Amino acid sequence: MNLRWLYLFLAVVLVLWVLIPIFLIATLAFSDRPSVFAWPKGLLPQQFSLETISFFFGVEGVWKAIRNSLTVAAMTLVFSVLLGAPAGYALARYPFAGADAYRLLILMTRAFPLAILAIPLAVQFIQVGIYDTAFGVALVHTALALPFAVLVTSSLFLGIPKELEEAAWTLGCNRIQAFLRVVLPLALPGLAATAIFAFVISWNEVFAATLLTLRERTLPAFLLTSLNDSPLPFRFAGGFFLIVPALIFIFIIRRYLFTLWGIANR
């Protein structure tokens, strides 16, 4: 019983941890300028105003940036699941020489500072002809999301007993059928989580997106530099503006992924 209370308490703390900042950003995004500058700031919305938030809808290129962000994030999601899940499966099921080293090497891609790569990367992208395209940015984001995708899916597949797969083989499935009919359905919730994670990584990434695009900016690349130097009301409104599309998209895609993969009751 005590454990249950502790569990509930922790859950509430976690929820508040996530929601309070979003709530504060939202209230200040919809307040008028003087109440944003006021100190101490009230917890509840002060003077309701749409002035700053509506400004963002009129900024030239903002809709294109939202569209680009969604395109890039969706591509990253697809690429990293398609590439990451097979790699994770291989790590989990086939003991091969250097598997441990491979595991570490994958993480090294995250440890490597992207800033050093900036100019060579941009030069390559220009020469290959994928500079300033959503596809190019999605490639870099996939590289950033892959370590997580591989490691998460490999532990996911490790957690599914090999015996189930073997049983399927004895009952007439070949390897691929056994994977698709037995392992995949069991791994789906984890795969969906991996996919959402890849999406979020891509949505939040600014450095590569700023460097590799000019006209085809993603939303964070388009707004973040500007917001850093903008007055407070714009930072709150802009923060809100950056969060909301991601939240909406994640809610939609979460349901979509779950129903698509037949786990409707979660």
Add this chain to the structure above:
Amino acid sequence: MKKSKWLWWGLLSTLLVLSGVLAQQTASLLFVSTQFTPIEEAQRMRQVILKDFQGRVEFIPEDNAPFTNRILSEVRAGRVNVGLAGGLHGDFPPLVAAGALDPVDDVMAQLKDRRFSQTFVNLGKMGTGNQLYIPWMQATYIMVANRQALQYLPAGANVNTLTYTQLKEWAANIQRATGRRMLGFPAGPRGLMHRFTQGYLYPSYTKSAVTKFRSDEAESMWLEFKSLWQHVNPQSTSYDFMQEPLLAGEVWIAWDHIARLRDALNQKPGDFVAFPAPIGPYGRGFMPVLAGLAIPKGSPNRAAAVAAIEYLTRPEVQITTLVQNGFFPVIQVRLPDNLPQGIRMGADAIARQAQSNVALPSLLPVGLGARGGEYNKVFQDTFARIVLRNEDVRRVLDSEAGNLRRIMNETRAPCWSPDPASSGACPVN
């Protein structure tokens, strides 16, 4: 097999979007700039300042790191997209060092009737024989105070001829009366505090920024500034733009870049006064800020870039730039009488700062090349170690002088005003 069908659909639609993105090619002038990054300023640049320009411009503001990296990568790859680059004087050295800028002597010749300030034209040569950028606009740093603070001015002091000693007394008076530390400096992570030490404090107290970096005068200057800091709002280390604490009433007296004080002056012109920086033993040190327009080598649309430069340096566009975004003209032009009050206050303070008989302007370093950032860091570190971390002044000055000397010797940069001219690298005595 329903699942894989879905996956294929997903993949197919991504490819469709992708091809759409690839097919979309526009032929407008790409104008990348490190200036006007705040979102409202960018918007006014696109909608108001560039409105009458014949031709399509895409104005893209960005931070100086991606700005530099992008132009360098594009020039190196031999396929340049950026047509026109706008930046501060200090943003161009890495591009000049890499040979990424197209000389614009021909553009300068076309614009010879514009009456540019000769100092700025020379700065635009970046120490070479060619014009590398065309002066675009200028700004400087001034002080702003809340009117409520004026009653605490020390006896006989006038804001327009304030000395550093009087500034300290003023802040002390306010602290005594209100119990709060109401003087503020932009010493936050993106603040411009190092410009204060380089261009205001050092010249005012030593008539130098480099040669007398570790002199006895500098030592007593830092001791004095440290005692002034007792009356400075401790939140200063988080302030990037002083207009916000001024508007919030957290700070009553502040020093900052005019563009970073504008909101306070524009939103509540009746609440604030603008005035020049304080005066030290050698006069009133101050520093201009200069932005320029350059054309990257291999610009896809040089003619359009030249046309945009011609447009942006027209007298009426220079004044629109001032009214909209608070940067001042670089050409000789009479300011109209109907300027908004906030801008008028700023303009008056700037004129008083530059024209008084104690004026001691600091030029921007010309010969530091790509090492300008390291030069700034010496001043940032000196400030942080002496004032914030309370280290021994003499020890800090001696150790930072070593860093400064190394930068000067390695770049062989000659002294610039107010330091006396040198034949070789500017010496740190």
